Amino acid sequence: MADSTLVFIVLGATLAAFVWGRFRYDLVALAALLGSVMLGLVPGEEAFLGFGHPAVITVAAVLVLSRGFERSGVVDVIAEQVLRVGERLFLQLLVLTGTVVVLSGIMNNVGALALLLPVAMRLAREHDASPSILLMPLAFGSLLGGLTTLIGTPPNIIIASYRGSVTGDNFGMFSFFPVGATVAMAGLAFILLIGWRLVPQRAGKASTEAMFDTAHYLVELRVGEDSKANGLSLRELQQELEETIPVLAVVRDERRRAGHAFFGVLQEGDILLMEAGPEEMKLLEDKAGLRLGKDAEEDKEKEVKEVEEKEAKKAKKAKKGSRTHQKNEGSSGEENRRDKGNEKQDKKKKEKEEKSGVDTEGLQLVEAVVRTDSMMVNRTVTQLRLHNQFGLHLVAVARDGGRLKQRLHEIRFRPGDVLLLQGGESELAESLATLGCLPLASRNLTLGQPRMLLVSIAIFAAAILAMIFDLLPAAVALSLAALVTLLVGVLPLREGYQAIDGPVIVLLGAMIPVGEALETSGGAALIAEAMLAWGSEWPVIVTLIGLFVLSMVLSNIVNNAAAALLMAPIAASLASGFDASVDPFLMAVAVSASCAFLTPIGHQSNTLVMGPGGYRFGDYWKLGLPLSLVVMVVAIPMILLVWPLQE
Missing domain, CATH: 3.30.70.1450 (Regulator of K+ conductance, C-terminal domain)
Incomplete structure (x- = not known):
């Protein structure tokens, strides 16, 4: 059997496993790599070279730097400004989505979304609005912003490195900016003017006070x-x-x-x-043997009432045989006592009414969303030993816009789940960071270190300058910046390791050799020849559009990094077949692979807002499909303008 046929079988099985979702994508990618080695498609001595690839190192460094921004107080500075926009929805969307577009260009787009997600939730709560109207535009804005620079999203890093292997010269830090910024601005304008009306508004207000109104679920139980x-x-x-x-x-x-x-x-x-x-x-x-606490209160009230009745009877007997004047005085005294008794009853009644809802003030409750890279995914509260190891109580879980009714110990956590947790104020931030949860709302929870804000910005700026002036390769400059971030204390070492998204690193490291096998086996050339034959009677731009659509569809059903890895060799083969420059074809893959707007599984940003926004799987395409069309209509002409087919 030809090597190209074997590659297609491996890739077909890999894509089917990605879509099925039964196994995590990093395990699927590793299985694809080892299967390729056993079939002779990837030499055994080269099997794990992908883990040392510059693209993998760059992604890991960017993830560390992004977490450093999260810890340095950026969220506090942004929240202070964003919360001033007032009640106008247009301004809220403009400030939130515009900010995430800008931030996604200078840090990992998932990290940028993580910074602004709590801000959006707070904004929705302060104005008693459904967060669903803000969160989907926010997630899509983070994807659009990632298009603008090399480090904004993993597909850009992958495509830049692949260009280096083909032409000997990588895309630079801002090579993506002319096309990416234009597409991002067009997408942002569409969301602000039309798109937000297509976002489903969930009446349930997932992850708001209405979702976790604790007083309606807590009870007081008495130890007898x-x-x-x-x-x-x-x-x-x-x-x-x-x-x-x-x-x-x-x-x-x-x-x-x-x-x-x-x-x-x-x-x-x-x-x-x-x-x-x-x-x-x-x-x-x-x-x-526990019973409702209110029963005990009723018993006490009954006892007090019986004592008062006995005292009243004794007082009545003592008054017998008294003179009229004394009787009158006694009557007045009895009336006074009766008035006092009524006052006591009124006071008790008022207190009882006030206690009709259980007081939860001061319990240090915090809401958090489970990130896609969280250690909680597919595990239960018992397996995690949440209380013993992290000092946290799980109070409730919301998923897909509704509170889960099953028993807490039976729940296996999923990415996007919203958790209501209780814990000590001083340990909450560290515990949530260790677990991989993003706080949404809390009392007196400090997340950032404002004094380190300028330090983290200075470190990042130095790395960017080193890249712009070609002093250091991107992987080296960003790795050095990540190292300094850890050394100066912007980010604790343990959090630095936690920031590196293990599944994404394994996915990239495993799929890079498989993608190379697609090229070396002739599989990419076969696909390119089929597309060339299909588009031979049409202008080259039609084939470019076909490549764009194919890559965009693929990115919505598999990880966007995997889509870029698989489509890059096909793009290069197409360019060779047309005897055209490889740049417009690679740029088409970079843009389309990053625009996974149709499903919640295409990108981590989409998954992250699913729980807090109360979205369902089918909600994304309602805004995502027209936005994808806008992106394609704007991107193709801009790519051909900035990166002509003939050099």
């Missing part, structure tokens, strides 16, 4: 004398229940202690503030 919970620690209580039901607070002697910080044993009369539905309530009563 005969309760099994009496004398148990909270950890022992969880083991007794064989269920993860968060204890948010323990009330003892009118003092409330946060559940994650309570390490003593429960005593009679303790009130537990817990997240519990009807099924959990029955479990708590059967296995732990």
